[in-house]
Amino acid sequence: MRVDTAWIDGQPATPEAALRAAADLLDSSRQPFVGGLRTDVIGLRSALSLARRIGAIVDHAGSAAVYPFIVPARESGAFLAAPAEMRRRADRVLILGNAAARTGADVIRMLTDAEPDLGAATRAGKRRFMTLGSKNATWPGAQETAHVDCASEEIVDVLGMVRATLAGRRTGEGALGEETVATIASFVAEASFCCVVFSPAEFGELGTEQIFGLVADLNETTRASTLPVFAEADAMGAALQATWTAGFPLRLSFGRGAAEHDAALNASERQLSGAGEADLAVLVEALAGASPATLEAAIPAILLTADPASAGSAKVAFHVATAGRDQDGVLYDPRFGGFIAKTAQTKSELPSVAAILDALAEQIGERARDAA
Amino acid sequence: MLTRLSGGHVVDPANGRDEVADLYVEDGLVVDPPANGRVADETIDCTGLVVMAGAIDIHSHIAGGHVNTARLLLPEWHRAFQARPGETALSKVGWTTEETGLLYAEMGFTTVVEPAMAPSSALHAHLELADTPIIDKATLVVLGNDDMLMSMIREGESEGAIADYVAWTVSASRALGVKCINAGGSAAFKENVRKFDFDDVVPDYGVSSRQIVKALQTAVTSLGIPHPLHVHCNNLGVPGASSDSIEATIRAAEGSPLHLAHIQFYGYGTEGKRRFSSRGQKLAELVNSTPEVTVDIGQVMFGQTVTISSDELRQFAGSKQASPKKSIIFDHEANGGGVVPMNYKQKSYFNALQWAIGLELFLLIEDPSRVFFTTDHPNGAPFTTYPDIFALLMDRSVRAKWLEALPKSVVKMTSLPEIEREYTLTEIATMTRASPARLLGTSDRGHLGTGAVADVAVYRPDADKAKMFGKAAYVLKDGELVVKDGQVVKRKFGRALTLRPEPDKAMKTRLDRYFDDKYGLSARWFEVPEGALGRDEPFKVVPCRA
Numbered sequence: 001m002r003v004d005t006a007w008i009d010g011q012p013a014t015p016e017a018a019l020r021a022a023a024d025l026l027d028s029s030r031q032p033f034v035g036g037l038r039t040d041v042i043g044l045r046s047a048l049s050l051a052r053r054i055g056a057i058v059d060h061a062g063s064a065a066v067y068p069f070i071v072p073a074r075e076s077g078a079f080l081a082a083p084a085e086m087r088r089r090a091d092r093v094l095i096l097g098n099a100a101a102r103t104g105a106d107v108i109r110m111l112t113d114a115e116p117d118l119g120a121a122t123r124a125g126k127r128r129f130m131t132l133g134s135k136n137a138t139w140p141g142a143q144e145t146a147h148v149d150c151a152s153e154e155i156v157d158v159l160g161m162v163r164a165t166l167a168g169r170r171t172g173e174g175a176l177g178e179e180t181v182a183t184i185a186s187f188v189a190e191a192s193f194c195c196v197v198f199s200p201a202e203f204g205e206l207g208t209e210q211i212f213g214l215v216a217d218l219n220e221t222t223r224a225s226t227l228p229v230f231a232e233a234d235a236m237g238a239a240l241q242a243t244w245t246a247g248f249p250l251r252l253s254f255g256r257g258a259a260e261h262d263a264a265l266n267a268s269e270r271q272l273s274g275a276g277e278a279d280l281a282v283l284v285e286a287l288a289g290a291s292p293a294t295l296e297a298a299i300p301a302i303l304l305t306a307d308p309a310s311a312g313s314a315k316v317a318f319h320v321a322t323a324g325r326d327q328d329g330v331l332y333d334p335r336f337g338g339f340i341a342k343t344a345q346t347k348s349e350l351p352s353v354a355a356i357l358d359a360l361a362e363q364i365g366e367r368a369r370d371a372a
Numbered sequence: 373m374l375t376r377l378s379g380g381h382v383v384d385p386a387n388g389r390d391e392v393a394d395l396y397v398e399d400g401l402v403v404d405p406p407a408n409g410r411v412a413d414e415t416i417d418c419t420g421l422v423v424m425a426g427a428i429d430i431h432s433h434i435a436g437g438h439v440n441t442a443r444l445l446l447p448e449w450h451r452a453f454q455a456r457p458g459e460t461a462l463s464k465v466g467w468t469t470e471e472t473g474l475l476y477a478e479m480g481f482t483t484v485v486e487p488a489m490a491p492s493s494a495l496h497a498h499l500e501l502a503d504t505p506i507i508d509k510a511t512l513v514v515l516g517n518d519d520m521l522m523s524m525i526r527e528g529e530s531e532g533a534i535a536d537y538v539a540w541t542v543s544a545s546r547a548l549g550v551k552c553i554n555a556g557g558s559a560a561f562k563e564n565v566r567k568f569d570f571d572d573v574v575p576d577y578g579v580s581s582r583q584i585v586k587a588l589q590t591a592v593t594s595l596g597i598p599h600p601l602h603v604h605c606n607n608l609g610v611p612g613a614s615s616d617s618i619e620a621t622i623r624a625a626e627g628s629p630l631h632l633a634h635i636q637f638y639g640y641g642t643e644g645k646r647r648f649s650s651r652g653q654k655l656a657e658l659v660n661s662t663p664e665v666t667v668d669i670g671q672v673m674f675g676q677t678v679t680i681s682s683d684e685l686r687q688f689a690g691s692k693q694a695s696p697k698k699s700i701i702f703d704h705e706a707n708g709g710g711v712v713p714m715n716y717k718q719k720s721y722f723n724a725l726q727w728a729i730g731l732e733l734f735l736l737i738e739d740p741s742r743v744f745f746t747t748d749h750p751n752g753a754p755f756t757t758y759p760d761i762f763a764l765l766m767d768r769s770v771r772a773k774w775l776e777a778l779p780k781s782v783v784k785m786t787s788l789p790e791i792e793r794e795y796t797l798t799e800i801a802t803m804t805r806a807s808p809a810r811l812l813g814t815s816d817r818g819h820l821g822t823g824a825v826a827d828v829a830v831y832r833p834d835a836d837k838a839k840m841f842g843k844a845a846y847v848l849k850d851g852e853l854v855v856k857d858g859q860v861v862k863r864k865f866g867r868a869l870t871l872r873p874e875p876d877k878a879m880k881t882r883l884d885r886y887f888d889d890k891y892g893l894s895a896r897w898f899e900v901p902e903g904a905l906g907r908d909e910p911f912k913v914v915p916c917r918a
Binding site for chain 1: 435437439440443444445446447467468469470492493495496499500503519561562563564575576688691694697698699700701702703704705708890891892893896897899900901903904906
């Protein structure tokens with residue numbers, strides 16, 4: 001049985017013909033966009049290299065989840081922890097909002113599955129948890145938790161009052177009242193090492209800055225840090241890789257040669273909606289569980305996908321291997337807070353993302369040489 | 373292909389050469405002149421030029437999580453971020469991995485050591501290094517605030533067991549050596565300790581900084597790791613306490629090799645009305661009289677930069693002086709660390725004296741084979757300031773001009789105006805080529821003898837030494853011409869130099885269980901598989917000493 005690995009306008013094609021068709025599309029594009037970027041480090045290296053060659057705008061499909069972290073961290077600083085260190089050291093954990101339990105379940109489980117065992121003061125007792133969010137939010141911990149019921153949109157204000165209370169300033173009643181604010185303030189201030197877990201996307205840039213500010217205040221007298229959790233961890237990995245490659249955490253353009261960064265203009269959502277400058281997208285959707293949402297692009301697309309069912313919506317599509325599943329790969333892991341090498345579970349004959357993107361770059365390079 | 377570099381002034385102190393001669397390279401190596409009348413396939417005319425081995429930087433923070441965080445923290449310093457590009461604070465810093473490789477190569481540097489790789493960040497660091505073109509790279513893995521080591525010392529485990537643990541860490545992380553940063557200080561800071569001296573004890577472990585340094589020094593020596601334990605002392609930057617810490621650490625070498633990093637930051641006394649003075653002369657004398665010790669300087673130069681360090685305690689303290697006012701402090705496994713922007717101002721008494729103390733140390737430490745050329749990039753200054761530092765070392769009239777621009781109060785507090793020494797070309801080549809290769813155990817480089825890798829830097833002599841060393845006339849990497857007239861003409865990827873001590877199987881099993889039980893992590897995640905980097909032959913193994 002023949003297995004199709006490439007398509008042009010939804011019709012099966014040879015990979016060679018598909019590469020030629022993709023190169024034709026890129027030749028005629030005024031402003032290409034390279035996005036999706038759901039791939040591993042080696043695939044992303046090729047994607048950034050191709051983007052540089054063709055003067056593309058670049059962003060990850062999940063950047064919206066990490067920018068509410070990146071912007072406040074780079075504008076006002078932060079205290080950041082590794083989950084594994086917090087597992088061993090944090091004696092008190094404050095979980096903010098409703099999203100962290102879902103998007104950071106693996107990270108939170110690292111904290112609930114063990115008791116602190118490092119530190120003269122912290123390892124003496126059991127870890128205590130406090131959640132500040134909606135009553136109906138569920139979280140993966142089995143431990144007893146002090147819950148403070150608070151609407152998500154009120155939390156940032158409440159934290160402002162906690163900061164004021166810790167600084168000895170008076171506060172208004174606010175959403176929770178003075179006594180509850182004082183309870184939260186005591187919980188964090190009396191920790192030997194407090195860990196604050198939250199999803200930046202839930203609180204936005206200013207809200208995240210408030211959380212970083214609270215932790216900075218605490219460090220004047222005790223120890224505390226944060227564990228931001230993200231709906232799309234690989235977007236964080238891609239932002240880090242783009243930073244060492246091009247100087248910026250994605251949302252960049254190679255249109256004028258050197259990388260230029262603009263978090264609004266170069267955002268994936270803007271470019272794929274047709275409201276941006278891009279008239280053609282090269283989209284990579286090649287991780288396990290990758291969402292085909294980016295295929296709703298309003299501009300024509302060249303697609304590298306792990307799911308052949310989504311190939312029909314693209315002008316040109318390639319079926320590629322999934323890094324870490326079909327082939328060995330290097331991926332960002334939120335539990336580790338860094339990159340890990342992942343061995344393939346099965347060996348696939350499918351081409352890697354890097355192989356297709358490098359072949360495409362080579363084809364474009366040959367044409368440029370011929371034209372010269 | 374046989375290449376002849378003809379008629380250059382060969383400065384190769386490792387082989388005692390300081391003469392006009394031809395140099396031949398073939399298949400990536402320096403070779404003997406052909407005896408059979410064979411004509412070179414290519415000749416590079418080096419008449420009137422200075423020919424040296426490629427330079428080696430033993431301590432420059434160029435890759436890894438903290439370095440990348442500095443990039444992330446400071447987008448406003450990128451040329452392209454600004455509406456009107458041009459000269460920005462760090463436009464010459466070599467910010468991306470690519471720029472780092474290209475800018476180093478253009479100055480004739482062909483091997484650079486990233487000196488602070490956390491075991492948990494090893495793969496990240498090697499991924500960045502794999503994306504850094506042209507130069508060869510190496511890393512030092514950081515130990516000394518890790519629970520495993522401190523627990524082993526507390527439990528009185530044998531030197532052999534500790535050495536097994538160090539061997540596993542070096543091997544898994546693909547490091548070329550071991551570094552110890554404020555031993556115990558980060559662990560103490562996590563327990564809210566704000567000051568930590570050499571004989572202070574880490575709470576809950578009962579282990580002192582001294583014990584940690586000595587345990588690691590013993591392990592490094594017993595494993596035959598060529599590079600001595602690389603130590604970042606306690607109390608970096610604290611007037612008085614910094615000087616006391618480094619003095620105690622140097623005396624603790626006790627006849628075994630020890631390398632002290634960026635010692636400029638420890639040359640601070642408390643004399644004078646500002647309670648900040650130079651102890652450069654005293655520190656230089658101590659180094660001169662302690663032959664088992666080597667040092668690098670960490671020279672401060674004026675301008676905007678960013679400090680990147682795994683010394684979490686001192687970075688937290690330094691964050692109060694951040695300029696611009698923002699910083700990121702990490703509570704990671706073991707060391708943690710911090711990224712704090714810093715603007716060293718020529719008109720600042722403190723910063724100007726730091727600059728003078730660095731030069732005092734460079735010039736008062738007598739043996740150029742025991743003092744190494746660093747700015748602790750980017751902590752004292754970006755590596756792109758190296759040409760100016762060469763000029764300051766080689767030309768006292770340049771120093772005099774710089775001194776004139778300093779606050780008068782600083783000139784009174786430094787012996788620099790009285791120092792007449794000027795480094796010679798041979799001393800520069802010793803400090804930046806021959807000795808670093810010896811210190812790292814990389815005998816295949818740092819010299820131009822037969823069989824050396826053909827990493828060659830050719831400079832156009834100039835009275836202006838900054839001009840001479842800023843842009844090499846030619847650079848060969850593994851025998852290929854990669855830089856001409858200060859511009860990269862060919863891009864390729866070098867390799868990471870690593871040790872691969874054979875880890876003890878029982879220790880491997882023990883660590884598998886330890887990381888799983890204690891941290892909920894797989895020990896495999898700390899390993900750097902060769903295939904993960906996506907480059908052909910990303911590593912070159914350097915042997916341990918027998």
